Amino acid sequence: MKQGILLCVDDEVIVLSALRDQLRKAYGSQHLIEIAESAEEGLEILDELTGQGLIPLVVISDFQMPGMKGDEFLIQASRRFPYVVTVMLSGQVSDAAVNRVRCEGHLSSLIAKPWDAQALVQSIDEGLARFASSRPSELGV
Incomplete structure (x- = not known):
């Protein structure tokens, strides 16, 4: 599989640090783990890295953030990259x-904060398995 991007977006630096550490342990040898402190920054990172030939595999986002909220961010990410695994990680999110x-962003899973690292990795593994089985061959992953 080509190296892919696992992107975490949250406005809390401590959350991003914990996510990055957990994902590096689980996926760091296979994929690039990126973080962003806002949805807007997350979209910029996705654009920049896909321009370098990397493939967004997983996007994890908080809901409650200044500026663009997590739901809108995940929907935009999913529209740009239809096969991306989307995860909302939040303590405050409306039904x-x-x-x-x-419906619009093909949400793979909703995980409540504080999260269990093993449950997060399991959710991502399941999403990546779906990604692998449904990706278009032109992605080359």
């Missing part, structure tokens, strides 16, 4: 936002 991302 309406979750339903919107499920």
Whole structure:
């Protein structure tokens, strides 16, 4: 599989640090782990890295952030990259936002904060398995 991007977006630096550490342990030898402190920054990172030939595999986002909220970010990421695994990691999210991302952003999973690292990795593994079985051959992963 080509190296892919696992992107974490949250406005709390401590959350991003914990996510990055957990994902590096699980996937760091296979994929690039990136972090962003806002949805807007996350979209910029995705654009920049895909321009370098990397493939976004997983996007994890908080819901409650200044500027663009997590639901809108995941929907935009999913529209740009239809096969990306989307995960909302949040302590505060409305049912309406979750339903919107499920319908428009193909939400893979919703995980409550504080999260269990093993449950997060399991959720990502399941999403990556779906990605591998449904990806278009032109992605070359």
